Amino acid sequence: MAEERTANFGGGCFWCMEPPFEQLAGVIDVQAGYSGGTEEEATYEQVSGGRTAHYEAVQVRYDPMKISYGELVEVFWKQIDPTDSGGQFADRGSQYKTAIFYQNEKEREVAEVSKENLQQSGLFDKPIQTEILSARPFYQAEEYHQDYYKKNYAHYSAYKAGSGRKDFVEKVWPQKLAQQQGRYQKPSDKELRSKLSGLQYKVTQKEGTEPAFRNEYWDNKAEGIYVDIVSGEPLFSSKDKFKSGTGWPSFTKPLDVENIVEKKDRSFFTIRTEVRSSHGDSHLGHVFADGPAPTGLRYCINSASLRFIPRDKLGEEGYGEYRVLFEGKEGRE
Numbered sequence: 001m002a003e004e005r006t007a008n009f010g011g012g013c014f015w016c017m018e019p020p021f022e023q024l025a026g027v028i029d030v031q032a033g034y035s036g037g038t039e040e041e042a043t044y045e046q047v048s049g050g051r052t053a054h055y056e057a058v059q060v061r062y063d064p065m066k067i068s069y070g071e072l073v074e075v076f077w078k079q080i081d082p083t084d085s086g087g088q089f090a091d092r093g094s095q096y097k098t099a100i101f102y103q104n105e106k107e108r109e110v111a112e113v114s115k116e117n118l119q120q121s122g123l124f125d126k127p128i129q130t131e132i133l134s135a136r137p138f139y140q141a142e143e144y145h146q147d148y149y150k151k152n153y154a155h156y157s158a159y160k161a162g163s164g165r166k167d168f169v170e171k172v173w174p175q176k177l178a179q180q181q182g183r184y185q186k187p188s189d190k191e192l193r194s195k196l197s198g199l200q201y202k203v204t205q206k207e208g209t210e211p212a213f214r215n216e217y218w219d220n221k222a223e224g225i226y227v228d229i230v231s232g233e234p235l236f237s238s239k240d241k242f243k244s245g246t247g248w249p250s251f252t253k254p255l256d257v258e259n260i261v262e263k264k265d266r267s268f269f270t271i272r273t274e275v276r277s278s279h280g281d282s283h284l285g286h287v288f289a290d291g292p293a294p295t296g297l298r299y300c301i302n303s304a305s306l307r308f309i310p311r312d313k314l315g316e317e318g319y320g321e322y323r324v325l326f327e328g329k330e331g332r333e
Contacts, residue, residue: 012088
C-alpha cells in the first residue's frame with residue numbers, strides 16, 4: 001500500500017478550504033475540523049463561541065509519492081489572505097486566523113522557507129501574518145460540516161462570494177501573480193539571434209526539433225527547475241521528470257500551468273498538441289497521453305528550449321520561491 005501522510009492547515013472557514021485540496025492529484029481525503037487549541041476536545045459550538053483556542057482547520061491526507069508537502073503549502077497560500085491578522089475576509093475572530101501546523105522539523109523548515117519566500121516576493125506590501133505552529137491534536141468537525149460545498153452548494157457559493165474570499169482567490173491572487181510574472185518578457189528577434197545558439201533559435205522560434213539522445217537534458221537527474229531559455233519563466237521541475245526512453249526530457253506535468261500554452265499542431269500529416277511558453281512564446285515540444293501516473297501525460301520537451309536551474313542555485317538566480325518544492329525527494333528517473 002502507498003505511504004500516507006497528513007498535513008494540517010488553518011485557513012479561515014473550513015468549508016472553503018476543503019475543495020482546493022480535494023481537487024489535487026495525490027490527495028486522498030480532506031477533513032474539516034479544529035486544531036491548535038490546548039483543550040482536549042473541540043466542537044463547533046465551543047469553537048464558534050470562543051470557549052476554546054482552536055482554529056477552524058482542515059486535515060489533508062496525501063500520498064507523498066504523488067504530491068509533496070511543499071506543494072500543499074503553495075496551494076494553501078493561494079486560498080487565503082496571508083496578511084490578515086484578525087481572521088479571514090468577513091469572518092473575524094481567532095478561530096478564523098490562518099496557520100500552518102507542522103508535525104516535524106522538516107515540515108517546519110518547509111513552511112518557514114515558503115513564508116519567507118512569499119514575504120520577499122513582493123506580492124504583498126504588508127507583513128505575512130500566517131502563523132507557523134507545532135501541530136496539536138486535530139478534532140474532526142461534525143458530519144454536517146464535512147464536504148459542505150457538495151451538500152449545500154448554493155449556500156456555500158453564496159457564502160464564499162459574500163464573504164469576499166471568492167474575489168480574493170479568483171481575482172486578487174491571479175492579478176498579483178500576473179504582475180510578478182511581468183518580469184518574463186520575450187526579447188527582440190535581434191537580441192534572440194545574439195543570445196541563442198543556432199539550435200536554440202531554430203527550436204524555439206522556428207518549431208524545430210533537436211536530435212534524440214544528443215541533447216543537454218534528456219538524461220539529467222539533478223534536482224532543480226527548468227525555465228524557458230528565451231524568457232526565463234519557470235516551466236518544469238525535476239520532481240516531475242521521468243525516463244521515457246524517447247531521448248528527450250520528459251515530464252508528467254508543468255511546474256506552473258499558467259506558463260504553458262497548448263496548441264493543435266497539424267504538421268507532418270498528423271494532429272499533435274504543441275507546447276509553448278506563455279510569456280516567451282517559445283516552441284517547447286509536444287504533450288502526449290502516454291505518460292505515467294499520476295497524470296498519464298508525457299510532456300516531451302526539447303533541451304534547446306530550456307535552461308536548468310539547480311536546486312542550490314534557485315535563490316541567487318531569482319527563483320527562491322521554488323526551493324520549498326525540494327524535500328530530498330528525487331525525480332522519477
